[in-house]
Amino acid sequence: MEAQSAVTDKKKMLANYVPIYVMLPLGIVSNDNVLLGKEGLKKQLLRLKEAGIDGVMSDVWWGIVESQGPQQYDWSAYRSLVELVKECGLKLQAIMSFHQCGGNVGDEVYIPIPQWVLDIGETDPDIFYTNRAGNRNKEYLTLGVDHQAIFNGRTAIQIYSDYMKSFREAMQDLIEAGVIIDIEVGLGAAGELRYPSYPQSQGWVFPGIGEFQCYDKYLKAAFKEAATKAGHPEWELPDNAGEYNDTPESTEFFGPNGTYLSVKGKFFLTWYSNMLLIHGDDILDEANKAFLGCKLKLAAKVSGIHWWYKSDNHAAELTAGYYNLTDRDGYRPIARMLSRHDRAILNFTCLEMRDSEQDADAKSAPQELVQQVLSGGWREDIEVAGENALSRYDSDAYNQMLLNARPNGVTEEGRPKMHTVTYLRSSDDLFEEENFELFKKFVKKMHADQEYCSDPKMYGQELVPLQRSKPKIPIDDLLDAITPLEPFPWDEETDMKVDG
Numbered sequence: 001m002e003a004q005s006a007v008t009d010k011k012k013m014l015a016n017y018v019p020i021y022v023m024l025p026l027g028i029v030s031n032d033n034v035l036l037g038k039e040g041l042k043k044q045l046l047r048l049k050e051a052g053i054d055g056v057m058s059d060v061w062w063g064i065v066e067s068q069g070p071q072q073y074d075w076s077a078y079r080s081l082v083e084l085v086k087e088c089g090l091k092l093q094a095i096m097s098f099h100q101c102g103g104n105v106g107d108e109v110y111i112p113i114p115q116w117v118l119d120i121g122e123t124d125p126d127i128f129y130t131n132r133a134g135n136r137n138k139e140y141l142t143l144g145v146d147h148q149a150i151f152n153g154r155t156a157i158q159i160y161s162d163y164m165k166s167f168r169e170a171m172q173d174l175i176e177a178g179v180i181i182d183i184e185v186g187l188g189a190a191g192e193l194r195y196p197s198y199p200q201s202q203g204w205v206f207p208g209i210g211e212f213q214c215y216d217k218y219l220k221a222a223f224k225e226a227a228t229k230a231g232h233p234e235w236e237l238p239d240n241a242g243e244y245n246d247t248p249e250s251t252e253f254f255g256p257n258g259t260y261l262s263v264k265g266k267f268f269l270t271w272y273s274n275m276l277l278i279h280g281d282d283i284l285d286e287a288n289k290a291f292l293g294c295k296l297k298l299a300a301k302v303s304g305i306h307w308w309y310k311s312d313n314h315a316a317e318l319t320a321g322y323y324n325l326t327d328r329d330g331y332r333p334i335a336r337m338l339s340r341h342d343r344a345i346l347n348f349t350c351l352e353m354r355d356s357e358q359d360a361d362a363k364s365a366p367q368e369l370v371q372q373v374l375s376g377g378w379r380e381d382i383e384v385a386g387e388n389a390l391s392r393y394d395s396d397a398y399n400q401m402l403l404n405a406r407p408n409g410v411t412e413e414g415r416p417k418m419h420t421v422t423y424l425r426s427s428d429d430l431f432e433e434e435n436f437e438l439f440k441k442f443v444k445k446m447h448a449d450q451e452y453c454s455d456p457k458m459y460g461q462e463l464v465p466l467q468r469s470k471p472k473i474p475i476d477d478l479l480d481a482i483t484p485l486e487p488f489p490w491d492e493e494t495d496m497k498v499d500g
Contacts, residue, residue, distance in 0.1 A: 010450070012412055013410065013448045013449060013450050014448070014450055014453060014458050014459050015412070015459060015460065016406060016410045016411065016417060016448035016459075017446075017447050017448050017450055017453055017458070017459035018405045018406065018417055018418055018419075018420065018421055018446045018447070018448075019054035019055070019419075019420045019421075019446075019456070019459075019461070020053050020054055020420070020421050020422075020423060020442075020443050020446045020447070021053065021054060021055045021056055021057050021091075021093055021420060021421070021422040021423070022048055022053055022055075022056050022057070022422070022423045022425065022426050023056070023057045023058070023387070023422055023423065023424045023425035023426065024041075024056050024057065024058045024425070024426055025108075025425065025426060025427065026059065026101055026108060026109050026111075027101075027108065027109035027111070028041060028058065028081065029061065029064055029077045029078060029081065030064075030077075031063075031064060031067075031111055033064050033065070033067070033074050033076065033077045034077055035077045035078075035080045035081055035084075038080070038084065041081075041084065042084060042087075042088065044426055044431070045084065045085065045088040045090060046088055047431060047436075048090070048426065049088050049089055049090055051436070051439060051440045051443050052440065052443045052444060052447065052451070052452040053090070053443055053452075054090070054091060054420075054452065055085070055090045055091030055092055055093065055181070056085060056090055056091075056092060056093070056426070057092070057093040057094075057095065057182075057184075057422050058081060058092065058093075058094060058095065059095045059097040059101070059191070060078055060094050060095060060096060060097055060167065061097045061101065061111050062096075062097060062098045062099075062113060062114060062163060062186075063100065063101075063111045063112050063113045063114050064077070064111060065078070065163070066114050066163060067114050067115065069116055070116060070151070070152045070154070070159075071162060071166075073163070073166045073170070075166070075167065075170035075171070078170075078171075079170065079171070079174075082094075082171060082174045082179055082180065083174070085179060086174065086177065086179045091178070091179060091180075091181045092179055092180050092181070092182075093181065093182035093183075093184060093299070093420075093422065094167075094171075094180050094182070094183055094184070095184045095186060095191055096160070096163065096164055096167070096183060096184070096185050096186050096287070097186045097191055098113070098140065098141075098160055098163075098186040098187075098191075099113070099139050099140040099186055099188065099189055099190060099191055100112050100113050100138060100139040100140065102201075112138070113138065113139075113140070113141075116152075117141070117151065118138065120150065120151060121136075121138065124150065126142070126144070126216040126217040126218055127141055127142060127145050127150070127216070127218075128140075128141065128142055128216065129142045129189075129195060129196050129213040129214075129216065130142070130213065130214075130215040130216040131202070131211045131212070131213055131215060132211065132212070132215050132237070132238075132239065132241075133243075134215070135202055136216075137189070137196045137199055137201075137202070137213065139189045139190075139196050139199065139201075140186075140188055140189050140196060141156045142213075142216045142218060142219060143156075143219075143275055143276065143278075143279040144214075144216050144217075144218025144219040144221075144222060145218055146279055146282060146283075148218060157282055157283060157286060160185075160283055160286060161283075161286035161287075161289070161290060164183075164185075164286065164287055164290035164291070165290045167290075168290050168291055168294065175291075175294050175295070175296060176294075176295075178295065178463070180296060181295075181296050181297070181463060182296055182297050182298075182299055182345070182420075183287060183291055183296055183297075183298055183299065184298075184299040184300065184301060184347060185283055185284055185287045185298060185299070185300055186301075187279065187280050187283055187284075187300055187301070188276075188279075190303070191301055192301045192302060192303040192349075193276060193279075193280045193300050193301065193302055193303075193321075193334065194276070194302070194303045194305075194320040194321050194322070195212070195213040195214070195272075195276065195319070195320055195321045196213055197210035197211055197212065197213055197316070197319035197320040197321070198210040198244065198316070198319075198320070199244075202244065203244060203245070204244040204245065205244075205245055206307065206362070207307035207308065207316070207359070207361070207362035207364065208243075208244045208245035208246065208316075209241075209242060209244075209245075209246050209247065209248055209251070209254065209308060209315040209316050209319060210244055210315075210316050210319035210320060211241065211242070211243060211244055211319055212237070212238060212241055212272065212319050213319075214237060214272060214275075215237060219275070220237065222275070223237055223268075223271060226271050227267070230267060232264070232267070235264055235267070235268075237268065238253055238259065238265075238268060240252035240253045240259060241253035241254065241259075241319070242254070248308060248311055248313045248315040251315075253265065254313040254315040254318075255313075256312075258313065260313055260318065269318060269323045270323065270479075272321060272323070273321050273322065273323035273330065274475055274479075275321075276321040277333060277334065277337055277475070277478060278475070280300060280334070280337060280338075281337050281340075281472070281473075284298060284300060284337075284338070284341045284344060284469070285341070285469055285472075287341075288341050288342065288466065288468065288469040289468075291466050292466055292467075292468060293465045293466060294465065294466050295463040295464060295465055295466075296463060296466060297342075297344065297345055297383070297419075297463070297466075298341055298342070298344040298345070298466070299344060299345035299346075299347050299385060300334075300338060300344060300345070300346060300347065301347040301348075301349070302322075302331065302334060302346060302347070302348050302349075302373065303320060303322075303349060304348060304349040304350030304351075304353075304366060304369060304370070304373075304389055305317045305320050305322065305369075306350055306353065306358070306364045306365060306366035306369045307358075307362040307363065307364045308362065308363050308364075309363065309364060309365040309366075309368065309369050310363035310364070310365045311363045312325070312326065313325075314330075317330060323482075324372075326484070327484060328482045328484065329372070329376060329481065329482050329483065329484045329485070330482070331372060331373045331376045331377075332376035332379065332380060332481035332482065332485075333478040333479060333481045333482060334346065334376075335376045335377045335379070335380035335382055335481070336380045336473060336477075336478050336481045337473060337478055338377075338380075338382050339380050339381060339382050339473075340469050340470040340471070340472070340473055341469045342466055342467045342468075342469065343381065343382045343383065344382065345382065345383045345384065345385050345419055345420075346373070346377045346382055346383070346384050346385070347384075347385040347386060347387065347422075348370065348373050348374065348377075348384060348385070348386045348387075349386065349387050349388070349389045350366045350369070350370060350388070350389040351370060351386040351387060351388050351389075351400065351401045351404045351405075351421065352388035352389065352390070352392050352397035352398075352400050352401050353366035353367070353370075353389065353390075353400065354366065354367060354396070354400050355367050355368075357396075367400075367490075368487075370386070370404050371407075371487040371488070371490055372487050374386070374404065374407075374416075374418070374487075374488070375485070375487035375488045376481075376485075378416050378488065379485060380481065383418075383419035384418055384419060385418055385419045385420040385421065385422065386401075386404060386405070386418055386421055386422070387421065387422040387423065387424050388401060388423065388424050389424070390424075391424060391425065391427065391429065393429065393430065393432075393435040393438065393439070394438075395438065395497070395498050395499040398438070398439075398441075398442040398445075398498045399493065399494050399497050399498060399499070400494075401421060401442075402442070402445055402446065402494040402496050402497070402498070403490065403491065403493060403494040404418070404490075405417060405418045405421050405446060406418075406448075406494070406496070407488060407489070407490040407491060408488075408489065408490075408491055409491055409494065409495035409496070410448055410495055410496065416488060419461065421446060423439075423442075438498060441498040441499075442498050445494075445496040445497070445498055448496065449496070
């Protein structure tokens with residue numbers, strides 16, 4: 001009888017198991033496409049395996065793989081990496097990284113997008129996101145060229161699609177072997193579905209409000225067409241929204257009774273955020289076609305822009321393309337869009353942050369933001385995943401991540417809980433003895449005090465072949481999800497603390 005009860009208890013606890021992945025260093029494959037320090041990397045992977053983790057996450061850089069010319073792909077270094085991950089008994093979340101590495105928080109290496117694309121940008125600089133002053137951002141192609149056949153006869157969407165199809169072909173056996181379980185599709189700067197509104201490379205410093213990035217000729221024309229269609233051919237893009245490091249109040253656009261509250265301002269913000277939704281939807285549709293039938297999940301990453309969240313204008317979110325206000329949910333429409341792609345995962349960041357750690361002047365509220373976004377995902381019946389935004393090795397950060405992974409603690413139903421948590425990132429600091437001991441406790445707590453479980457079925461995450469995306473959801477139906485709803489209740493603290 002006791003043995004039976006122990007099995008039942010184990011089942012209950014496994015229902016609360018949250019798989020944990022660790023991000024690999026950014027530069028493990030060199031710019032000339034060589035897997036660096038293979039023996040050292042193997043040691044790292046085996047130590048992580050010993051800590052009980054489920055797998056690792058790695059960028060698969062477009063700028064490295066397709067560097068030799070259009071559709072000249074070289075996957076050899078990444079095949080070596082995936083084979084090594086397999087050899088170490090781990091699984092892999094692969095990021096289709098269509099952005100530049102360098103110019104964002106934590107970027108230690110520089111990997112530009114392919115040179116042949118940058119060359120096209122020499123004659124047509126409008127292929128890059130552009131701010132009002134005309135500064136170009138070469139981190140990622142503007143969504144304005146998604147359907148422009150200006151890249152040796154291909155559109156940007158076709159480039160991303162061809163790359164993903166080629167990845168699938170090159171890795172087919174490793175996908176079938178269950179090593180690659182998750183494809184996170186890069187949709188913008190830092191791989192996130194957002195505009196590059198706060199680039200450090202252009203002098204942005206936290207907590208600046210950032211700037212709108214829609215002044216390239218393609219997005220200008222798209223806005224003019226939309227405004228004309230709406231009966232306002234005279235409307236122009238904002239010219240009063242300030243600069244990267246302004247505060248909201250110092251601008252006419254975001255100030256009290258600012259332009260953002262006017263009919264014209266609302267029209268612009270709806271257009272700007274809708275363009276981002278359509279961009280994400282179009283690329284995920286291609287990803288779904290590329291990986292159709294594979295036993296894996298698709299994922300998209302949304303940025304945790306927690307500064308100015310407590311101000312009425314939510315300025316930093318708005319410039320990034322998240323039209324989120326007290327009376328308008330800017331994240332649930334994204335979750336609804338993801339739901340059609342065989343319930344793709346919404347991966348959110350800043351899981352480790354607490355309001356009390358933030359500078360009061362920035363009106364920052366990471367805890368409420370995480371609560372809102374995760375709740376929106378669950379409401380739209382999709383899986384949510386998350387990661388920490390900054391490297392942390394302390395129990396406060398771990399306990400906050402554990403709380404967000406299971407907001408109501410360990411329950412018999414095991415709901416709501418996050419699909420996966422990815423820890424940023426593997427480094428020498430992580431492997432320092434004290435840090436690593438605490439990290440091992442964190443992994444065990446994510447696993448609800450269970451040992452590593454190799455069978456995802458046991459915790460309700462059996463991988464099944466990817467089904468074809470459902471038909472496109474009309475934009476008006478996506479926008480039905482802007483109605484704010486009360487977030488799910490969160491406990492004050494986790495019942496699975498790393499320190500007691």
